[in-house]
Amino acid sequence: MDHVELDPSNYGWDLPAGWKLYAHEEGGEPAILKATYELTEGCVALVEAHVHSPYNGPTRVTVLAESVEAANQSDGITTEMMRAVPLGEARKVITYWVNRIRSEVKPESQPAPLPDRIESPEDYARVAAEYVRLINANERRPIEVMAQAWGVSRNTASARVRRAREKGYLVQEKGEKNRLNAGISDLARALLKYTKEDDN
Structure with missing residues (x-):
């Protein structure tokens, strides 16, 4: 071609x-x-x-x-x-x-900026939202994309996602086998004033 x-x-x-x-x-x-x-x-x-x-x-x-x-x-x-x-x-x-x-x-495809230190409930809700947004965009390596966009190591980005899940801002959803699946919890939606349509 x-x-x-x-x-x-x-x-x-x-x-x-x-x-x-x-x-x-x-x-x-x-x-x-x-x-x-x-x-x-x-x-x-x-x-x-x-x-x-x-x-x-x-x-x-x-x-x-x-x-x-x-x-x-x-x-x-x-x-x-x-x-x-x-x-x-x-x-x-x-x-x-x-x-x-x-x-x-396509700057809209990149994760939104975050503060250097992720501490507040809103910060973790945003981490969850970015992770879900990338998955819904069929990104197969969301952790790597977030790490590069935020200027942190892969381990740091992974830890942020893990903490967001532990704190209840990120939930597992059913989906196709061998495909990443996650959703934003109601708690995160309330903090970010999200509706279901905002996931996409």
């Missing part, structure tokens, strides 16, 4: 060398990051990541011998070439830019 290349500078972004930005279609929003890494002379790795995938990491990695000469010299793609793909570096770039693009292109 052909993607439409975008100019990152139009958004005030300066991507690292070798990385490009694409939309799914003409006039579309930034959706795909791609990079080309040279592994050996004539052999490259193409790395692709989707901005709205439910994880931070490549969605596709392709190793290519771009010429017959390069393929002949190495006798095709080798284990050494595969090991030379800088996945760690690519993952760091993807994690940073995916979250930045999400927060700038």
